[in-house]
Amino acid sequence: MGQVQSRLTISPTPTKLAWMMHLRMLTTMHGLCEVRQCSKRWKNLCPQTKNLQKCQMSSAGSSEMLQVTVDDKSGIATMTMCRPPVNSLNLEFLTQINIALEKLENSKDCSGLIITSKIPKIFCAGLDIMEMYQPNVDRLQEFWRTLQEMYIRLYGSQLITAAAINGASPAGGCLMAMSCDYRVMAPGYKIGLNETQLGIVAPFWFQDLIINTMGFRQSEMALQLGTLFTSEEALNLGMVDKIVPQEQVMETAIQEIHKWKKIPGFARQITKSALRKPSIDKLHSKREEDIANFRDFITKDSIQKTLGMYIESLKKKAK
Numbered sequence: 643m644g645q646v647q648s649r650l651t652i653s654p655t656p657t658k659l660a661w662m663m664h665l666r667m668l669t670t671m672h673g674l675c676e677v678r679q680c681s682k683r684w685k686n687l688c689p690q691t692k693n694l695q696k697c698q699m700s701s702a703g704s705s706e707m708l709q710v711t712v713d714d715k716s717g718i719a720t721m722t723m724c725r726p727p728v729n730s731l732n733l734e735f736l737t738q739i740n741i742a743l744e745k746l747e748n749s750k751d752c753s754g755l756i757i758t759s760k761i762p763k764i765f766c767a768g769l770d771i772m773e774m775y776q777p778n779v780d781r782l783q784e785f786w787r788t789l790q791e792m793y794i795r796l797y798g799s800q801l802i803t804a805a806a807i808n809g810a811s812p813a814g815g816c817l818m819a820m821s822c823d824y825r826v827m828a829p830g831y832k833i834g835l836n837e838t839q840l841g842i843v844a845p846f847w848f849q850d851l852i853i854n855t856m857g858f859r860q861s862e863m864a865l866q867l868g869t870l871f872t873s874e875e876a877l878n879l880g881m882v883d884k885i886v887p888q889e890q891v892m893e894t895a896i897q898e899i900h901k902w903k904k905i906p907g908f909a910r911q912i913t914k915s916a917l918r919k920p921s922i923d924k925l926h927s928k929r930e931e932d933i934a935n936f937r938d939f940i941t942k943d944s945i946q947k948t949l950g951m952y953i954e955s956l957k958k959k960a961k
């Protein structure tokens with residue numbers, strides 16, 4: 643990381659200042675001051691741990707949602723999601739993820755990142771549907787901006803990134819995994835962009851991401867049908883790169899990052915940037931329009947009705 647001379651521009655809009663103001667506003671609004679402090683005192687947090695700098699990020703008064711560790715020796719960070727029951731992505735959780743991504747990106751000690759889950763059988767259930775149902779419009783827009791930010795940070799990261807998919811990974815969970823450089827998945831789970839099955843539409847940058855990952859023809863079928871693929875189907879389509887038994891998912895991701903680390907970092911990063919920059923720039927240039935489209939779409943009566951029915955069906959199934 644120390645030798646990197648050129649970095650992909652992560653976030654021209656909002657500017658760094660605007661982003662800091664955005665974080666400050668969120669931390670004030672949602673009591674995330676501990677996260678900011680934690681983020682600032684990254685190195686000093688766990689002096690008792692010898693090999694690991696451990697940052698337990700928790701919003702004030704609630705349980706830990708995101709655990710971030712960096713292995714001193716290898717420089718590989720692990721970001722473990724733990725937001726019961728299903729790691730769904732709400733505004734606060736996304737904000738914590740973004741803060742952690744920013745911190746890791748700027749850390750000279752970190753060269754790789756693995757994203758995984760602590761919740762048994764779930765990687766990430768996608769967006770928290772409750773953020774979209776009967777929403778407060780200001781929060782809804784902030785939520786979407788924060789999701790855009792996560793995608794920009796993760797897809798545009800200079801780190802070697804891997805998703806250790808140890809459970810179900812629909813919709814936003816699939817977005818998160820596909821934004822990484824490499825995906826290792828355990829057998830017997832489902833992954834995909836199932837938005838149309840909920841009566842909602844994956845925005846252009848979700849579409850671009852899946853097309854970039856597995857080609858146009860397979861993507862247009864998968865997106866229209868809202869297909870959730872088995873691990874094995876996802877492997878055949880190139881949506882994931884390897885399937886290994888559940889207990890080997892993390893170790894395999896670590897080994898893969900070690901393999902990637904052997905490639906000269908500067909060359910790898912410039913190549914990654916060249917390949918991914920057009921998609922990221924496209925979102926930057928249409929960011930406000932995309933937020934407005936999302937707001938106008940989600941707040942339609944018909945969409946609210948459909949989301950309400952989907953929530954009911956999930957609750958019935960859970961009983």
Ligand SMILES: CCCC/C=C\CC(=O)SCCNC(=O)CCNC(=O)[C@H](O)C(C)(C)COP(=O)(O)OP(=O)(O)OC[C@H]1O[C@@H](n2cnc3c(N)ncnc32)[C@H](O)[C@@H]1OP(=O)(O)O
Pocket residue numbers: 727728730764766767768769770771772810812813814815836837840842843844845936939940956957958959960961
């Ligand atoms: C223009 C809009 C574009 C939007 C772009 C992206 C959209 C999204 O990401 S929308 C979210 C899409 N996600 C899903 O459709 C997943 C729905 N969930 C499931 O399929 C299952 O819950 C899952 C396979 C993840 C796990 O199954 P189980 O282990 O059997 O758990 P349960 O189904 O019993 O669920 C437990 C509990 O969690 C609640 N839940 C599940 N998913 C979500 C979610 N995405 N958001 C919020 N809450 C969720 C579910 O309702 C249960 O709640 P309780 O009934 O209160 O226990």
